Amino acid sequence: MELNRAVAENIKRIRKQQKLSLERTAALSGVSRSMLGQIERGEANPSVAILGKLASALKVPAEEFLHNDGFEARLLSREVDNRAERLDGGKVLLRPSIPYEETTRLETAFLDVYISGCYRPEPSVSGCVCTATVLSGTGLLTVEGETVPLQERDALRFAADQPWTLENQGNSTVRALLLWQYRKKES
Structure with missing residues (x-):
């Protein structure tokens, strides 16, 4: 869940548990009723000072x-809502799909590597694993000094916390689904 939405829902939940109206909470905190309503609806981002007053x-x-x-559990991601990023002089198109979520520790993106294009991402955080699944076309994925040809419906899982590339040396666009899985932080 988006942090802004979580803050909104938490404030509203705590206020209701204490059986306080918006008016009473506004009076106790010094935050206007209209601002408090906007915060609880997720329409306004409260400052640290306002969070302190409400707390x-x-x-x-x-x-x-x-x-x-x-x-x-159910999250719909539509292509029109996700801004694509053009890379490698326009020969690569990266479209986020499912954003990172702390609960699942996963994120996904669609990748199009056009003819003679090469996707060269920055290494990810330590312990991150990526699975690249080719949906169409043929690409060359290089990681740890080894190059693996990937054809339609091939998938490769590898450590993404080091440099890697997915290159198109074929005659058609390589379309792939990338899934990153982040290691749980040790306490």
Whole structure:
């Protein structure tokens, strides 16, 4: 869940648990009723100062508002809503699909590598694993000094915390799905 939405829902949930109206919470915190309503609807991003006032009024630590463990099992990502990034002089198109989520520790993107294009991402964070699945075309994926040809429906999982490339040396566009899985942070 997006952090702004989590803050909005947490403030509203805590306020309702304490059986406080918007008006009463506004009076206790010094935050206007209209601003509080906008925050709870996710229409306004509260400043740290406002979060502090609300925390004081609701008698909870401000970090309570930041809890974001609400996992949305169903998430629709439409291509028109995701801004594509052109790389390699326009020969590569990277379109985010499912954004990173703390609960799943995954993110995905669609990748189009046009004729003579090469996708060269920055190495990811330590422990990140990527699975590249070719949907159409033929590409050459190079990682750890080894080049692996990938054809339609081939998939390769590899450590993405080092340099790697997916190159198109064929006569048609290489279309791939990239899935990154991030290692759980050790406490």
